[in-house]
Amino acid sequence: MNFKILCSDLDGTLLSSKNDVSDFTVSEMNRIKDRMRVILVSARMPKSMVYLQKRLGIENNPIICYNGALVIENGNEISNTMLSPSLVENLYERCHHYDIKMGLYRGDEWCVEETSERVEKEIFNTKATPVFESTTVTLNRWKTQNMGAHKIMLMGNKASMDKITPLLDAQFQKDMHCYRSNDTLIEIAPKSVSKLSAIQSLLRQGETLGDVIAFGDNYNDIDMLKNVGYGVAVANARPEVKNIVQKVTLDNKSSGVAQFIKDHL
Known part of the structure; x- marks a missing residue:
């Protein structure tokens, strides 16, 4: 598999505990981060994502916060959409x-x-x-x-x-x-934003959604997983999510994202 961007949800997907990723996940992200951009995509606020970025060694990459309402790169707002x-x-x-x-x-x-x-x-x-x-x-x-x-x-x-x-x-x-x-x-x-729209806003010249592989577990991940090049659900995902992806990996507590990366990327 040859992708330029890897996007992953956090809670219930990349996180193997309630607030951290496993050492196995850190190791696999470090192995691939020089050949593809790794972008965290979450409903969380920025500071609840930045510590995970640092742990994964991807702090120079953008983060998609609040399901796409706020996109930040190197501390700068790339896009910002609020409820009035x-x-x-x-x-x-x-x-x-x-x-x-x-x-x-x-x-x-x-x-x-x-x-x-x-x-x-x-x-x-x-x-x-x-x-x-x-x-x-x-x-x-x-x-x-x-x-x-x-x-x-x-x-x-x-x-x-x-x-x-x-x-x-x-x-x-x-x-x-x-x-x-x-x-x-x-x-x-x-309403005007989503995880998918935020990913689209970060595509560089010559890149398409087909260059993206994404991981998720919940309803707010469906749009993203259906429309990128390859969608992967963790085993603990909602049934509706597992029904629309190309592959189901191990559950989040078993570091399913890292296992998929090791086996296929």
Whole structure:
């Protein structure tokens, strides 16, 4: 297999634990990084990806953050797409009605109203610490800067998420990607961007999506995996993801991405 670019999702894909990659993965990335660009593609904020870039020895390569809403290379923003302040305020009013908490992300800033089991998991998994303040305060502060959100995380119970999901589809579908990562979490990103569109923005002259091999596990990876030259799912991926790829490798805890690289690249 001869590809110019390798793109990989992080959580549930490249990471063999909740917040790190295996030594085997580091070794395989070091073996190939001089002949293909390795680009990390994630829903994470920049600082929760940069430490992994450094561990893999690819810190000079771009990173695709927030499912494509923010693309950074060598500390510089290549592209930047936010949900508007008015849109975020409108969503907050709906969430408040259903007693759903919001985590707001912009650049390297993560704001939540209070700690919880979910927030503590996120702190551990991403090695990031949030700002604890009222969502109203955050939104007012961002409005004065005319800034919106790169990502919103909705946190509630299954019943509240079941109730708000059809409302999101009905009222916000044209402006937002709403992706339910599990029964109690919904991730929201700007509609105009995706992991695939961000990859396209990083193609150099003479390169096409056919030059890209990509790895993923979840619904927000499907568009990327279907449209690049070769899509690979880890064994722990959603069934819908495994159905659309060319190959399924070992699960993430078994360093499936690294094993595929060793066997085929």
